Amino acid sequence: MMSYRCSRCGQGKQHSGRLSTRxxxxxxxxxxxxxxxxxxxxxxxxxxxxxLNADNPVSILxxxxxxxxxxxxxxxxxxxxxxxxxxxxxxxxxTLQPRGAAAHLVLLYAQPCSRVVRLxxxxxxxxxxxxxxxxxESR
Numbered sequence: 001m002m003s004y005r006c007s008r009c010g011q012g013k014q015h016s017g018r019l020s021t022r023x024x025x026x027x028x029x030x031x032x033x034x035x036x037x038x039x040x041x042x043x044x045x046x047x048x049x050x051x052l053n054a055d056n057p058v059s060i061l062x063x064x065x066x067x068x069x070x071x072x073x074x075x076x077x078x079x080x081x082x083x084x085x086x087x088x089x090x091x092x093x094x095t096l097q098p099r100g101a102a103a104h105l106v107l108l109y110a111q112p113c114s115r116v117v118r119l120x121x122x123x124x125x126x127x128x129x130x131x132x133x134x135x136x137e138s139r
Contacts, residue, residue, distance in 0.1 A: 006018065006019050006020035006023050007019065008020070008023040009022070009023050011023075015058075015061075021057045021058055021061065022052065022057050024057075024061065025051070025052055025057045025060055025061050026052055028061065028064060029048045029051060029052060029078075030048075032064070032075060032078040032079050032082055033047070033048055033078060033079075033081065033082035034082050034083075035082055035083060035084065036083060040082065041081070041082050041083075041084065043088055044081060044082060044088075064078070072096070077096065
């Protein structure tokens with residue numbers, strides 16, 4: 001009898017190969033954020049955890065395949081972050097092309113996509129010459 005459960009976590013509904021959506025995402029992140037040692041770059045572990053715990057892991061997987069194989073694609077940026085080719089600083093992120101506000105927030109602040117899509121104009125504060133984005137739940 002054929003099993004339709006994930007061979008890793010045992011959950012139903014396989015996504016890719018014999019893995020569930022979340023296990024497929026975990027494998028993809030392991031690959032993309034690899035620092036060259038076969039492990040996720042330690043500084044990126046919170047990012048990986050946040051992306052892996054997203055409410056809808058399919059949306060994260062779909063986002064990773066946007067412009068696949070092209071310079072500046074989410075896949076390319078994550079791979080370069082994993083290898084340490086991109087510093088984890090605001091300045092480094094400001095030089096990246098193409099610029100995408102949601103991608104920037106997801107990567108830099110490790111915010112789950114469900115939080116990013118709930119941002120409103122009230123979450124943006126102008127303070128003198130700075131623009132501040134409130135990412136916490138309280139106002």
